[in-house]
Amino acid sequence: MGCICSKGSSEGDNVSEHDKDKDKEKEVYKSSVHMVAPLQREEIKVGLVNPKIEIPMKSKSKRTSESGLLSLLATKVEDDGKTRIIERPKEGHHKRRSTFDFGMQQPMSRVVSMPNGARGELEVAGWPSWLTSVAAEAIQGWLPRSVESFEKLNKIGQGTYSSVYKARDLKTNKIVAMKKVRFVNMDPESVRFMAREICILRKLDHPNVMKLEALVTSRISGSLYLVFEYMEHDLSGLAAAPWVKFTESQIKCYMQKLLRGLEHCHSRGVLHRDIKGSNLLIDDNGVLKIGDFGLATTFEPNQTQPLTSRVVTLWYRAPELLLGATEYGVAIDMWSAGCILAELFAGKPIMPGRTEVEQMHKIFKLCGSPSEEYWKKSKLPHATSFKPQHPYKRCVTDTFKDFPPSALALVDILLSIEPEKRGTASSALNSEFFNTKPLPCDPSSLPKYPPSKEYDAKIREEEARRQKPESVKGCGDESLSKSSRQSKGCTTTSIVGQGQSNISISVKYNPLEESGTRLPIEPPRVKNRNGFTHSTSVIHPNAAGYDRKVKEDSCVSQNGREFLRQGSHKSRAVGYFSSVHSKRDDEPSYGDSTVYVPKKSRLLCSGPLVPPGGSMEDMLKEHERQIQEAVRKARESSGCKCSSGCSGNSLVRISFNADCGENQVAPNLQH
Numbered sequence: 001m002g003c004i005c006s007k008g009s010s011e012g013d014n015v016s017e018h019d020k021d022k023d024k025e026k027e028v029y030k031s032s033v034h035m036v037a038p039l040q041r042e043e044i045k046v047g048l049v050n051p052k053i054e055i056p057m058k059s060k061s062k063r064t065s066e067s068g069l070l071s072l073l074a075t076k077v078e079d080d081g082k083t084r085i086i087e088r089p090k091e092g093h094h095k096r097r098s099t100f101d102f103g104m105q106q107p108m109s110r111v112v113s114m115p116n117g118a119r120g121e122l123e124v125a126g127w128p129s130w131l132t133s134v135a136a137e138a139i140q141g142w143l144p145r146s147v148e149s150f151e152k153l154n155k156i157g158q159g160t161y162s163s164v165y166k167a168r169d170l171k172t173n174k175i176v177a178m179k180k181v182r183f184v185n186m187d188p189e190s191v192r193f194m195a196r197e198i199c200i201l202r203k204l205d206h207p208n209v210m211k212l213e214a215l216v217t218s219r220i221s222g223s224l225y226l227v228f229e230y231m232e233h234d235l236s237g238l239a240a241a242p243w244v245k246f247t248e249s250q251i252k253c254y255m256q257k258l259l260r261g262l263e264h265c266h267s268r269g270v271l272h273r274d275i276k277g278s279n280l281l282i283d284d285n286g287v288l289k290i291g292d293f294g295l296a297t298t299f300e301p302n303q304t305q306p307l308t309s310r311v312v313t314l315w316y317r318a319p320e321l322l323l324g325a326t327e328y329g330v331a332i333d334m335w336s337a338g339c340i341l342a343e344l345f346a347g348k349p350i351m352p353g354r355t356e357v358e359q360m361h362k363i364f365k366l367c368g369s370p371s372e373e374y375w376k377k378s379k380l381p382h383a384t385s386f387k388p389q390h391p392y393k394r395c396v397t398d399t400f401k402d403f404p405p406s407a408l409a410l411v412d413i414l415l416s417i418e419p420e421k422r423g424t425a426s427s428a429l430n431s432e433f434f435n436t437k438p439l440p441c442d443p444s445s446l447p448k449y450p451p452s453k454e455y456d457a458k459i460r461e462e463e464a465r466r467q468k469p470e471s472v473k474g475c476g477d478e479s480l481s482k483s484s485r486q487s488k489g490c491t492t493t494s495i496v497g498q499g500q501s502n503i504s505i506s507v508k509y510n511p512l513e514e515s516g517t518r519l520p521i522e523p524p525r526v527k528n529r530n531g532f533t534h535s536t537s538v539i540h541p542n543a544a545g546y547d548r549k550v551k552e553d554s555c556v557s558q559n560g561r562e563f564l565r566q567g568s569h570k571s572r573a574v575g576y577f578s579s580v581h582s583k584r585d586d587e588p589s590y591g592d593s594t595v596y597v598p599k600k601s602r603l604l605c606s607g608p609l610v611p612p613g614g615s616m617e618d619m620l621k622e623h624e625r626q627i628q629e630a631v632r633k634a635r636e637s638s639g640c641k642c643s644s645g646c647s648g649n650s651l652v653r654i655s656f657n658a659d660c661g662e663n664q665v666a667p668n669l670q671h
């Protein structure tokens with residue numbers, strides 16, 4: 001699509017150059033020149049007339065056409081084959097500001113300027129009423145594209161609340177990614193949440209941040225699609241691909257792009273809150289862009305509004321979030337970036353916890369437990385529960401002693417327990433790591449890889465499993481390829497809410513855990529349609545195979561304000577943490593924790609998992625006991641006759657390793 005802000009270099013290696021461009025852009029925009037995607041202008045629905053717009057006599061014959069509407073707002077200019085719309089000086093109608101200014105100091109590219117966000121006008125433009133009624137701010141200034149103007153090619157990704165398709169824009173022939181957002185009965189809360197993602201995406205404009213290109217509505221299915229440029233890979237998928245081995249300068253290149261993207265988000269007051277490999281998309285030219293802003297939020301330096309601590313996929317979640325912080329900042333994204341940096345050098349996730357308790361424990365074991373002063377000062381809600389009886393010593397430098405020194409130094413800073421010590425994206429970019437040889441490579445010099453997404457890795461693994469003869473399948477099969485080992489396909493033990501509850505915990509299989517190399521599969525996570533993450537994963541097996549479902553959560557954000565609520569689906573406790581943390585007034589009470597196995601035979605373990613006030617050690621012990629218990633019940637209920645450790649058709653085999661005090665999970669390939 002044409003875009004006035006397109007850069008000569010799409011990669012944006014030089015941010016200051018980019019910023020200069022931005023200034024120029026602002027100048028251009030000051031003169032109210034907007035680029036319009038030709039298709040967008042053709043989506044005006046025939047017969048829809050905005051009663052509020054007084055139509056000039058000479059336009060009346062065209063009142064139902066796109067040009068008729070546009071002529072009210074702007075004048076078309078043909079320039080080098082591209083069409084621009086120049087807004088008319090504000091004669092006739094006053095350009096009102098939205099009631100909710102989502103910080104878009106910079107006008108949107110790729111859109112026609114609409115006079116205001118009034119519902120009627122948006123509906124004239126072709127937006128469905130379910131969207132205009134609750135999310136007018138998100139779509140203001142944009143015109144919808146119709147789904148017929150794209151050719152769907154194939155499915156390329158599956159998110160918690162969305163399916164992503166590769167598609168061809170029939171007007172431009174460009175290949176794009178279309179993220180189809182699912183709404184349950186057009187639930188206004190869900191729509192509002194999606195609107196928040198759109199508003200945030202519209203605030204951002206950087207070569208290392210996914211750009212929202214257009215919005216598409218389907219009148220028939222009532223769906224909404226977010227259109228992005230198509231990216232062939234994601235960092236998780238690439239790291240998992242058997243044919244990929246990153247060099248130091250490649251790691252520097254990806255990390256530099258990630259940090260530049262983060263620097264931009266943070267400078268625009270946006271916290272991503274879900275930085276992880278599968279959200280770092282990479283195109284065929286090696287350009288990395290941060291995607292999936294479903295959990296992102298805006299923040300202000302002196303924000304008083306509490307934020308939810310239930311964000312970020314568990315393995316990448318900062319300690320202060322696990323401790324229940326509701327006031328936090330850019331440091332949570334910096335922690336995730338530190339986990340990724342270490343993961344890229346280590347070749348595996350560095351802290352693959354299965355539950356919040358275990359995650360906290362892994363963090364303390366690696367990064368040391370916080371100082372007495374920190375415990376006193378921070379007053380974090382779960383501090384009492386998590387404070388270990390004996391402090392843990394930090395061993396980051398020992399653990400990663402094989403890393404290049406400048407990488408180790410940066411990891412050490414980013415994985416600081418105390419948020420203010422992690423620095424910022426800008427300070428990380430100025431660190432020695434990026435300024436010593438080998439320097440970050442140029443993205444264009446990166447090898448060309450076949451499509452490598454986490455989703456592709458899953459498909460490869462499924463395929464490999466299907467092709468494997470029955471005779472070689474069985475409990476404890478360890479003959480798995482790198483791709484299979486590192487991909488995220490195997491679901492094992494799950495703990496799930498009972499009845500109507502939509503929450504589940506899945507523990508992912510880690511074949512290497514059994515063979516000594518610790519390489520778990522998928523970080524436990526739950527994100528509901530409202531966009532919040534829990535400590536749990538969302539995949540669980542059911543009778544018909546894998547069933548990814550939107551999970552309920554207790555957190556809702558409305559008009560940019562976050563609070564916790566009792567979910568309409570009767571949320572149950574998730575993880576071991578929920579049951580021990582001190583309850584906020586507006587937080588739902590969690591009564592039960594339940595144990596998942598196949599859908600039809602869910603089991604319930606009622607009651608708090610750990611008595612409030614228990615020590616970290618007690619919690620861990622209780623935590624392990626609960627997992628063992630869950631597996632035992634799962635096995636019994638599924639009637640499995642396998643040898644010990646097999647949990648029946650729950651697809652898991654768990655054994656307790658007394659040496660490390662942790663459960664080891666293996667796939668039950670027999671089922």
Ligand SMILES: Nc1ncnc2c1ncn2[C@@H]1O[C@H](COP(=O)(O)OP(=O)(O)OP(=O)(O)O)[C@@H](O)[C@H]1O
Pocket residue numbers: 156157158159160161162163164177179210228229230231232234278279281291292293294453454455527
């Ligand atoms: N622009 C894109 N180009 C190619 N693939 C994409 C693009 N955007 C997303 N995907 C694929 O679709 C998957 C799901 O997208 P996304 O993460 O945005 O959705 P989500 O519902 O928020 O998912 P999740 O629950 O994993 O956070 C991604 O992991 C990625 O593999």
